[in-house]
Amino acid sequence: MTHILETDSVQLQFNGRIILSDIYLRLETGKITGLLGRNGEGKTCLMKMIHGSLQGDKSVRIDKRSYNEPYKKRGLLLYLPQFNFIPHSLSLKRIFKDFELDYDIFQKTFPEFGVKYLKAAGSLSGGELRLVELYITVKPAAQFALLDEPFTHLNPLQIEKVKALLTEEKTNKGLLITDHMYRHITTICDSLYILINGKTHLTKSVADIERLGYARL
Amino acid sequence: MTIHKTIRLIFTFYKSFLLASLLITGACGVLFAEYGMGVFKVLFWLKTITLAITFYFINTYKAKEYYYYQNLGISRVLLWSTTLIFDFMLFVLMVVLLYKFK
Numbered sequence: 542m543t544h545i546l547e548t549d550s551v552q553l554q555f556n557g558r559i560i561l562s563d564i565y566l567r568l569e570t571g572k573i574t575g576l577l578g579r580n581g582e583g584k585t586c587l588m589k590m591i592h593g594s595l596q597g598d599k600s601v602r603i604d605k606r607s608y609n610e611p612y613k614k615r616g617l618l619l620y621l622p623q624f625n626f627i628p629h630s631l632s633l634k635r636i637f638k639d640f641e642l643d644y645d646i647f648q649k650t651f652p653e654f655g656v657k658y659l660k661a662a663g664s665l666s667g668g669e670l671r672l673v674e675l676y677i678t679v680k681p682a683a684q685f686a687l688l689d690e691p692f693t694h695l696n697p698l699q700i701e702k703v704k705a706l707l708t709e710e711k712t713n714k715g716l717l718i719t720d721h722m723y724r725h726i727t728t729i730c731d732s733l734y735i736l737i738n739g740k741t742h743l744t745k746s747v748a749d750i751e752r753l754g755y756a757r758l
Numbered sequence: 759m760t761i762h763k764t765i766r767l768i769f770t771f772y773k774s775f776l777l778a779s780l781l782i783t784g785a786c787g788v789l790f791a792e793y794g795m796g797v798f799k800v801l802f803w804l805k806t807i808t809l810a811i812t813f814y815f816i817n818t819y820k821a822k823e824y825y826y827y828q829n830l831g832i833s834r835v836l837l838w839s840t841t842l843i844f845d846f847m848l849f850v851l852m853v854v855l856l857y858k859f860k
Contacts, residue, residue, distance in 0.1 A: 592828075594824070594825070594828060610833070612828045612829070612831070612833075613831060613833055614831070615831045619829045620825060620828070620829065622822070622825050624822050625822065626822045626823060626824075626825040626826050627823075627826055628770065628774070628820075628823045628826060630773075631770070639763070639767065639830060640829075640830070677829070678829065
């Protein structure tokens with residue numbers, strides 16, 4: 542069954558400056574949706590509003606049912622923030638137990654974690670920690686996952702593996718990804734929005750990225 | 759999610775300020791045992807204010823960790839309401855026991 546997440550009627554302003562005002566975003570299970578935008582355009586705020594951790598005027602609907610804080614309903618959506626969020630004292634064993642994930646499967650994809658099962662998150666390198674965070678956001682059974690800068694801190698080999706993982710996981714869920722390494726996004730996404738001046742634009746071709754002033758191709 | 763798992767996660771969060779909180783509660787216990795009911799009002803406010811300070815510091819320096827719990831379906835409100843109520847109940851229980859068995 543296909544699940545659809547739609548968000549619109551979003552209004553967000555800080556100190557009188559309008560951040561988000563004319564938003565429409567549609568995610569669908571089986572698809573990867575990209576979201577690009579310059580710094581400060583409100584990509585992270587938009588993700589947090591969809592997630593429910595940032596309050597504001599909005600309409601977030603999943604399968605036409607409205608949610609104010611979708612994260613509270615288990616199995617609906619997960620969010621990868623752009624910073625590290627795992628408590629540093631927790632071991633990988635405990636983290637995988639919390640998210641009900643099989644460490645052996647993870648280890649097969651990322652063999653470098655073979656000897657780190659009992660290590661604390663705080664002892665991992667920045668790239669390793671990011672990889673674990675990404676995995677526990679993408680892999681659990683949930684309809685949608687919102688990924689804010691998933692490729693940051695990862696090396697090129699890890700990025701390729703992550704792209705393969707995301708492509709594999711999109712069969713189970715809808716993914717929303719934002720990252721300034723936009724070429725990685727354009728190679729795996731099925732639809733792409735650009736956020737500019739508080740408004741989302743659904744692109745029709747890669748050339749729109751330049752036309753809308755996000756990057757020079 | 760099972761209740762067992764929810765409690766485990768809440769306890770993990772509680773551990774981030776458990777030691778400091780137990781030290782304050784213990785100190786309050788020692789003072790109550792020494793000076794009796796006369797200092798209860800002071801101890802009550804000491805405990806309340808230190809809990810408020812704890813809330814401020816955890817909320818400031820560990821705010822990023824909320825996303826770990828939120829991805830497991832546990833809200834900030836649930837984390838704080840359960841841990842603060844439990845912690846304060848420990849304080850009250852200690853005072854009641856000391857008063858009864860003094």
